[in-house]
Amino acid sequence: MIELRRLTKRYGQVAAVSDLSFEVRPGAVTGFLGPNGAGKTTTMRAILGLDTPTSGTATIRGRRYADLPSPMHEVGALLDARAVHPRRSVFDHLLCLAQSNGIARSRIEEVLGLVGLHETAGRRVGGLSLGMGQRLGIAVALLGDPPVLMFDEPVNGLDPEGIVWIRTLMRDLAAEGRTVLVSSHLMSEMALTADHLIVIGRGRLIADIGLEAFMRSNSRGTVLVRTPDAEEFAHRLRDAGATVRPGTEGALVVAGMESAEIGKIAMVHGVVLHELTPHRTSLEEAYMELTRDSVEFGVLEGAGR
Template sequence: MIEARSLTKRYGAKTAVADLTFSVRPGVVTGFLGPNGSGKSTTMRMILGLDAPSSGCVTVNGKRYAAHAAPLREVGAMLEARAVHPGRSAFHHLLALAATTGIPRSRVEEVIDVAGLRKVARKRVGGFSLGMGQRLGIATALLGDPATVILDEPVNGLDPEGILWIRTLLKSLAAEGRTVLVSSHLMSEMALTAEHLIVIGRGRLIADAPVAEFTRSAARDVVFVRSAEAARLAALLAGPGVAVAPGERGGIDVTGLASERIGRIAAEHGIAVAELTPRQASLEEAFMELTRDAVEYQPTGRYAAGAAQEGRAA
């Protein structure tokens, strides 16, 4: 388990992380989300003892990272996949780490196979593609067979097969009872992989909730209605707290009314409905809504309006 209590980090006058408190439980994949500049990287560095908190504390399995006798067996992390000597092979990179931490050579062979690196294990890392570098970074994180795994943007550079592999791997690690914390900007992938979310913005906690609860809390559900008399139905549905907008295929999107109520109104007025489909807000829509005020880098000028509109429609 990872536990952060009133975690704060200042760099001079700038506060990167402010009074952050959360827990990452074992047995579930926890997504760590936030806009650029939100403090995610700083928080992960403090978890791993790479940066010291200005105040507060963070522990992994009850101890600070540096206090563990064998840290690699407790925590496996990938913050920067390409932080490897380019002239060293993948095998010798892993072997060197294993030799300095008492990990047997057999485990090196295991993680090479787990990461799909067998064909390139003896090649120099400097010639690796971005995706192969990611696989090596993940293999390195798993080397100590750790109880806790922390990965920053693990699917970056991976092809569809690789993305499916990492998704399956993360879920399998959690199913084994491990603590899994994954930072990513890919909302679609987080929606398929994570069960719980910790969301921060400008260094402060925005949300700490299961994915479904986070999505429900951020935006009202929309019901798509398709009918030959869509315009007439839209006029009947409009009212306080109800928004009706043009939808795809000549239908309408209704916010503020349950599908049962919409169907009842249509039936009462003799309007035939060809489709009545509730649509829950996506994780991306929920994320955009809840972090809108926490975005540090806002576009201005010619393309600003378009970017804002895309964010509302995402």
């Protein structure tokens, strides 16, 4: 388990992370979300001992990273896949890490197969594509077969096949009982991958909640209705307690009423319906609404026009 207790990290007068507390439990993929500048990378660096907290604690399985006797056997991390000597081969990079961490040479072949780099083991790291470099970073994280894994933007540079692969890999790792923390800006991927969400903004915790509960609490469903009798039907729906606003191309956007009830009202009043489509708030929409006041680098409305 990863555990943060009142973690604070300041750079001069600027608080990158402020009084942050949460737990990342095994057996689930935990999505770590927040706008640019929210403090996600600083938090992950503090967990890995790369940044020293100003106050508070960050522990892995009850210990600070610096106190772990065999770090790569305890936690694997992908923060910057390109932080590798460019003239070193893929195999030699993994071999160096394996030998310095007491990991069997045979494990290198295993992880190369897991990430799909077995045919490029002899290539220099500097010649890898962005996606292949990302796969190498994931191989490093998996090298010690650790129970705790942390990934910062793992789908960067991956093609569609690679995105499906890393999504499946993270879910399989969690299903094995491992602790998986993944930071990403791709809400569509988080909706398909994460079981639990931790959302921060301006260095502070905003939400610590299961994905399904997050969607229920932040989802505002609407129904798109198309009918040749739009104006009259809108009055009928408002009389029944719904909120109705105009949509595109003469459609009605109805809130506060399920599609089945809308269909019943149409039947009772003899209204012909051409479309009746429920719409649920996506994770991206719910996230944007939740973090609206925590965006550090917003664009001014009308700027550049």
